[in-house]
Amino acid sequence: MSARTATGTRVFLLPDLGEGLSEAEIVEWKVAVGDLVTVDQSVVEVETAKAVVDVPCPYAGRVVALHGAAGETRPVGQPLITVAPADGGDEPAGHATYREEERAGSGNVLIGYGTGHGGSARRRRRPRLTLAPEPVAGGAAAAVAERAPEPATGPPSAPRGPAGAGVDAAASAGVAAGGAVGPVGGGTAPTGETAVLVISPIVRRLARDHGVDLGSLRGTGPGGVIRRCDVEAALATPPQRPAGRAAARDQHSADPAPPGPGRPAAVAEPAPAHVGLAPADASDVVIPLTGIRRVIADKLSRSRREIPEVTIWVDADATALLATRAAINAATPDAPVSVLALLARICLSGLRRFPQLNAHVDTEGQRIVQSAGVHLGIAAQTDRGLLVPVLRDAQRLTTRELAAALAQTTADARAGTLPPARLTGGTFTLNNYGVFGVDGSTPIINHPEAALLGVGRIVDKPWVVDGQLAVRKVTQLSLTFDHRVCDGGVAGGFLRHVADCVEQPALLVANV
Structure with a gap:
């Protein structure tokens, strides 16, 4: 599941994901180019046809390349992440303890259960609720709450680099648009931003592809979780007219005085669209048959x-x-x-x-x-x-x-x-x-x-x-x-x- 170059750089290949599974879609990178990773650290979350799982990397070192962006499908056996030996001066505390594991790797990756060096107490981290802040005005990507620290059962976590570094521009654009979600929140959203409760990456992708603002939806799932049916209901609902415009129209209709100097004529409102019918300029919805x-x-x-x-x-x-x-x-x-x-x-x-x-x-x-x-x-x-x-x-x-x-x-x-x-x-x-x-x-x-x-x-x-x-x-x-x-x-x-x-x-x- 790896390839070593002459310089000691290792390429970690996407491992066997289980019976009948030959590929996986990248949901979220948990590291960026330049980050230091330790043995068995979770580096990416992928979605197979059966489950969403974390993939741990069996090597320690510095990330030099991420192969694939969020939303891209990778076949089993193809490169996933490239790790090079860490520079001595930048080595994180506790990293030297794992040099032997880094040299030998940690064997076959078992999805969801570590790769053999995490200690007997190490357990699979269950996926947690995603806090997806609303996009910041101006198109900049919203800040995302940092992941809550893992229990101290394995090597210390490596420092994180800038989110999205090393991933292509398409992925960065997806984050800026509010579609791709950053690291899982620790329970509180950043000050002044509205937290959106989302579990399924399918829901996030559906909202992103159709331009639905998750912050404007009211989730019908347990605890207010936004479900797929909520996004589909938003797509089926015709856009609402801004309240200010409606109020202005009501004011004009209630004013008996005719237009004159200093009083402009009321602007005619377009005829309301028929309920349940798509807008005239709507196009077909194409849903890829994937996953x-x-x-x-x-x-x-x-x-x-x-x-x-x-x-x-x-x-x-x-x-x-x-x-x-x-x-x-x-x-x-x-x-x-x-x-x-x-x-x-x-x-x-x-x-x-x-x-x-x-x-x-x-x-x-x-x-x-x-x-x-x-x-x-x-x-x-x-x-x-x-x-x-x-x-x-x-x-x-x-x-x-x-x-x-x-x-x-x-x-x-x-x-x-x-x-x-x-x-x-x-x-x-x-x-x-x-x-x-x-x-x-x-x-x-x-x-x-x-x-x-x-x-x-x-x-x-x-x-x-x-x-x-x-x-x-x-x-x-x-x-x-x-x-x-x-x-x-x-x-x-x-x-x-x-x-x-x-x-x-x-x-x-x-x-x-």
Whole structure:
């Protein structure tokens, strides 16, 4: 992952980022040309198709070149940063201790977990909230709050140089425009500037590309975080007329005196644009199919090409399931159980009886492989797109453990802190599309899995109970399965078992 020149300069190559990942997009450089870096110091934040991660440099020395600017995509194995031996007089305190590591490097870089010399207590720094100050008047880049100091578990941090040094003019222009965000803030914004809460680099890029001022938006995420939907809503909203102009118009319309000397005629206002229509001079919005969006497109297209999928569905009375959940949570309110956790438990019960659905087709070997453990995927909608984090060996978890794991996993997925390994290797997926207010769906199987259970919203509907019409809590369950791994009898048996357990949760006791 490096190349050494005759002068001792080392070129650090972009390392292997995980299964199926061949490139990464540079989000933010954390060092500049001229900076001194230490072994395992994080030098750049990159975004892969699965996660945003920090890349530590395995060499110590002075940065002489940064290969690529913010927003540029770099393939694995290509130069990322060039480091030269530091001058003796400029060597930072504590740097000499790491000369041996600098000479030998620190081995293979493990994304998010250091490179082997950080000490046993060194842990992956979780991405933190970005404070993006509004641009300063005059076009100058806004000052950015300095990063909070890291815990003293590794070598002292090297001094920082001017932000953006060594990066091309396009990147500098992006910062000046307020699009590219500087170092993560330490919790307070500079005096006199408005702090904008942004987590996702996708949101920052979308705002930058379309000229949206993040400081003018009100975030709808937790704690006021600006989400992608907030930027898209701003793009869909026609620009507002300045308040002063509107007030002047109202004053003219209320003044009965005709124009005359010293009283200019009122300027005619243009006709208001029709709500919901783009301006006449608007151009098409072009969104590059990159990052996670491209991975989603490729994976779903491959699923449709290779898997002969069939979808079956059934309506189920979930009244008893909701009552069971309420009883569980009333008994132990400190460890609540979600409906999704109960549905996951029901799926695990069904897969024990119908293991044919916990499988995948090995097309090269012309065989069906049934998995010994259930690696349960949970479809989660995030600002970066649809992700399917995986709970490995979910069958070993209790219902309460499932609830806790699901809550933590979905929260981490939406925050973008899940490592790439948590987003692969699923054997069966549970998709709760009812949260979007829809009753049913024919979802696409998460390749290379063989089945996916979808759950619609739970709503009041008329239902026949013991020959009498009653209002019950009803949901629609759909099962999409690969017809190569089983026939309709197995799929129907699994779905019927799931529906029966939803209607009579006591049936789960016989299978737990």
